[in-house]
Amino acid sequence: MLKRLPIKIILAESKPAPLVKVCGWVRSVRRGKEVSFIALNDGSCFASLQLVVEPQLLDVLPAGLGTGACLSVVGELIASPAEGQQWELQVTEIELLGGVDESFPLQKKRHSFEFLRSIAHLRPRSNSFGAVFRMRSALSFAVHQYFQQRNFVHVHTPIITTNDCEGAGEMFRVTTLDPQKPPLKDGQIDWTQDFFGDSTGLTVSGQLQGELFATAFSDIYTFGPTFRAENSNTSRHVSEFWMIEPERAFCDLAGNCDLAEDFLRHMVGYALEHCAEDLDFFDQRIEKGLIKKLQSLHKAEFHRVSYTETVDQLQKSGQKFEFKVEWGSDLQSEHERFLTEQIYSGPVFVTDFPKGIKAFYMRDNDDGKTVAAMDLLVPRVGEIIGGSQREERLDRLQQKMTAHGIAEGELDWYLDIRRWGSCPHAGFGLGFERLLMYLTGMENIRDVIPFPRTPGHADF
Numbered sequence: 001m002l003k004r005l006p007i008k009i010i011l012a013e014s015k016p017a018p019l020v021k022v023c024g025w026v027r028s029v030r031r032g033k034e035v036s037f038i039a040l041n042d043g044s045c046f047a048s049l050q051l052v053v054e055p056q057l058l059d060v061l062p063a064g065l066g067t068g069a070c071l072s073v074v075g076e077l078i079a080s081p082a083e084g085q086q087w088e089l090q091v092t093e094i095e096l097l098g099g100v101d102e103s104f105p106l107q108k109k110r111h112s113f114e115f116l117r118s119i120a121h122l123r124p125r126s127n128s129f130g131a132v133f134r135m136r137s138a139l140s141f142a143v144h145q146y147f148q149q150r151n152f153v154h155v156h157t158p159i160i161t162t163n164d165c166e167g168a169g170e171m172f173r174v175t176t177l178d179p180q181k182p183p184l185k186d187g188q189i190d191w192t193q194d195f196f197g198d199s200t201g202l203t204v205s206g207q208l209q210g211e212l213f214a215t216a217f218s219d220i221y222t223f224g225p226t227f228r229a230e231n232s233n234t235s236r237h238v239s240e241f242w243m244i245e246p247e248r249a250f251c252d253l254a255g256n257c258d259l260a261e262d263f264l265r266h267m268v269g270y271a272l273e274h275c276a277e278d279l280d281f282f283d284q285r286i287e288k289g290l291i292k293k294l295q296s297l298h299k300a301e302f303h304r305v306s307y308t309e310t311v312d313q314l315q316k317s318g319q320k321f322e323f324k325v326e327w328g329s330d331l332q333s334e335h336e337r338f339l340t341e342q343i344y345s346g347p348v349f350v351t352d353f354p355k356g357i358k359a360f361y362m363r364d365n366d367d368g369k370t371v372a373a374m375d376l377l378v379p380r381v382g383e384i385i386g387g388s389q390r391e392e393r394l395d396r397l398q399q400k401m402t403a404h405g406i407a408e409g410e411l412d413w414y415l416d417i418r419r420w421g422s423c424p425h426a427g428f429g430l431g432f433e434r435l436l437m438y439l440t441g442m443e444n445i446r447d448v449i450p451f452p453r454t455p456g457h458a459d460f
């Protein structure tokens, strides 16, 4: 039996082929008296294959050939006389696997991303989302390639957990208790009677467990789903996203920034080398100048500036902000944008934040006011990486946990790695969707994840 060839392989052929089988979905049909032209796409690459079909073959097809229909065809691959394409398929056999009618929502005209989001089950068949999800797949591979080539051990950290790593109270609860009548103790829900004998939720970060592995394997990374029940409806937040979290023993904040920078450079280089066709599309239709931006990013050194300097720069800029810039408050997205777009025109690491706005595990600096934290900010998207050197001194960490209201004994296992064989270590988390936004130019995070989960939406 003749084997189906992906269109990506067919279009890369160096010579004509007498007998080729291809299957895919119709992007457009142009009917003519002499011949008809069908653009067929199978998702293996951006381009469609042009099928040239004679009327007698179409006449015997059942009804249902139109945009969106599924075809299996056999034919001869010949050099195309048409401009803009090297090959076309002169069809000798055609089978309609799945027909359509005019109600198929993805007709040829351009649709808004908002509309396409409402048909997230069909949008992978559009040009834009084909490009987005092929790139997502390629870059996901590039993540593993980067770390595996550098001897980082991949750890699958748990999805169900008892700890709220970031301490922001944004965990989704996981329970099998009856919501109508949960068991009570002293008027409160008695979580000891729940499935795991404790109150559990979906992880907001694999970091704490990652640290355990870093103090055994030295260099590790996680790449998994994370969940945040944060009620923010912005173009940069989703409730379920994928995070890459490397963790290194014997590493400080500067080394952590070096790793982040090198890793991002690898991702950019991988995209330029392996996703050229999809990037061309984004460059033309989504963000003009994207490829140039990525090429210069690939060579650029990222700026590093302390939070304290940043606050000073923003205050002196003369720019009117909605939120006042004050030492001790978090940077708002308008501040982040101003920094990356106006002051630095590129990515910038902001380091050494006030300890009052950062998580309990970050290492205290000697000034007594700041912690060894870093955020990587990029134009348009804002924060794509958050990381830090971790507090490895047992007594300091215990004090910090108390100050953050973490009950004694709650994270004893986390303290144990400071009790026995403690070492300086650092790591960061890169939001995979935010990276994709940056590399594709897509403006809404809902459009770089297959099935976005946001407040009020867990469709499909």
Ligand code: 4AD
Residues within 6 Å of the ligand: 165, 166, 204, 205, 206, 207, 228, 230, 236, 237, 238, 239, 241, 243, 245, 246, 383, 384, 385, 386, 387, 388, 427, 428, 429, 430, 431, 432, 433, 434, 445
């Ligand atoms: O800055 P965050 O909260 O850091 C951590 O979770 C650390 N435990 C990471 C570590 O040090 N191992 O999150 C890290 C990154 C952010 O910079 C952002 O890119 C992404 O995760 N992120 C989100 N992406 C999409 N939607 C959300 N709601 C996100 N929240 C964070």
Ligand code: MG
Residues within 6 Å of the ligand: 375, 383, 385, 386
């Ligand atoms: Mg952060």
